[in-house]
Amino acid sequence: MTRIGFLSFGNWSNVQGSLTRTGGxxxxxxxxxxxxxxxxxxxxxxxxxHHFAKNYSSPYPMLAAAAARTSRIELGTxxxxxxxxxxxxxxxxxxxxDLISGGRLHLGISRGSPETSIAGYEVFGHVPGAGDGVRDDETDADMARRHTAAFxxxxxxxGLAPANPQMVGMAGLLPVTPQAPGLAQRIWxxxxxxxxxxxxxxxxxxxxSSTLLTEDTGVPFDELQAEQIALFRAAWASAGHEHEPRVSVSRSVIPLIDDETEHYFGLHAQAEQRDxxxxxxxARSRFGRQYIGTPDRLAEELSRDQAVQAADTLLITVPNQLGVDFNARILEAIMRDVAPALRAPVESLA
Incomplete structure (x- = not known):
């Protein structure tokens, strides 16, 4: 594992203790x-x-603004x-x-997760099958994959749209614009x-791969996720793609580094952390455990997480309602005191 990022859910609520009270x-x-x-x-x-929820919904303005304020960090969903x-x-x-970012955009996409609305995508104008007589048996998951293929x-x-020769002096099909070279290889x-x-x-x-899997075989979460990663890599090799794939996993990681982190999460650290x-x-699903403790304890425990070791990217889910300063401090502690152990060979930690 060589890269560490954060994953923010963008939760907001106007309640006591929240430093993130509005969508703005x-x-x-x-x-x-x-x-x-x-x-x-x-x-x-x-x-x-997420749509119809107090989370981020339209990511591109925020991603573009973050891209304009940064120069190196990957930006994604x-x-x-x-x-x-x-x-x-x-x-x-x-x-x-992606052009604003200079080629740093990494888009994670999927069929979606359980949501607050019932078939909210239909309100957006996307109805599986859409009564066209061709895809009448299409499911919402099928529709997501169809949209993915088109994107x-x-x-x-x-080329997608027929060109108007009177306007462009040519026949044929026109692509959407602008185009961002390399973006196609940065879709997850x-x-x-x-x-x-x-x-x-x-x-x-x-x-x-997230902090949950919508299946369960009885083995610990990290082992099941490591099996998922191994199957992915084997299938990638069999498909013969020319470029190397990326693999990320998400974990809830809170280093206890000061009175404030102890106040919010100290009691959680004393409880047994398990799947x-x-x-x-x-579907019967398995949720990964939280990692809460001193930085040296987190380094040891995460270095033995099989999926973390199998991935090249670890995304740390952050408690965004505690504010920017709080989350910047825990990320700094992770990079300083936990990341070096994750980037070292596992054998050296035995």
Whole structure:
């Protein structure tokens, strides 16, 4: 594992103790945290996208603003629900944002996760099948993959719209503009199962695996996720893609470094940290444990997390409602006191 980023859910609520009380607070603080994270050596700033909820919903203005304020850090999403997306409008927004960033945009996309609305994507005008007589049996997951295919085709510069010879002096098909070279290789699929990870590899998309899997085989979460990663890499090799894939995993990591972190999370550190198993969206699912403790303890525990070791990128989920300064401090501690152990060979930690 060589890269460490943060993943912000962008939660906001006007309640006691929250430093992120409005949607504007969440967006502006998301930008500021990207700036602060770059200053302490963090490699990536990633943002979760949810609709009809008090989370980030339209990521491109925030990503573009963060891109204009930074120079090195990766900027991305984890993940965009493709059921809601107009693929060609998304291609234009993504390309423009990537050009502003100088080629640092990494988009995590997926079928989406359980949400607050019922079929909210239909309100956005996206209905599976849409009664066209051809895709009448299409599911919402099928629609997400169809939108994904159209988006990925558009960002490669494929001709899509018939040219008007009277306007452009030529016949043929026109691509959407602008185009961002290299963006097509920086698309990640958020996979919640081993099977979807294999599918992502076959499609040539990077793998983004979260703190939960919507399946459970009885083995610890990190082992199941490491198996998912191994299957992804094997499928990638079999598909014969020319470039190397990226793989990220997410973890909740809080180093106890001062009175404030002890106040908010000290009691959690004293409780036994273990996986949780439950039903999510009708499927038996396994949720990864939290990592809370002193930096040296976190370094040891994360160095033995099989999936963290198998991935090349670790995304740290941050408690964004505690504010930019708090999260910048914990990210700085992770980069200074935890990251070196994660980047060292596992054998040297035995």
């Amino acid at each position: 607070d969440a967006i502006l603080q998301g930008i500021e945290l990207a700036v602060a994270a770059e200053e302490v050596g963090v490699d990536g700033a990633y943002y979760r996208v 984890g993940v965009i629900d493709m059921r809601y997306e107009n693929p060609l409008a998304m291609a234009e927004n993504a390309a423009a944002t 990925r085709e558009a960002i490669t510069g494929a 699929w958020g996979a919640g199962t081993r099977a979807t990870a294999v599918w992502a590899a076959e499609q040539g998309m990077n793998l983004m 949780q198993v439950g039903i999510l969206d009708g």
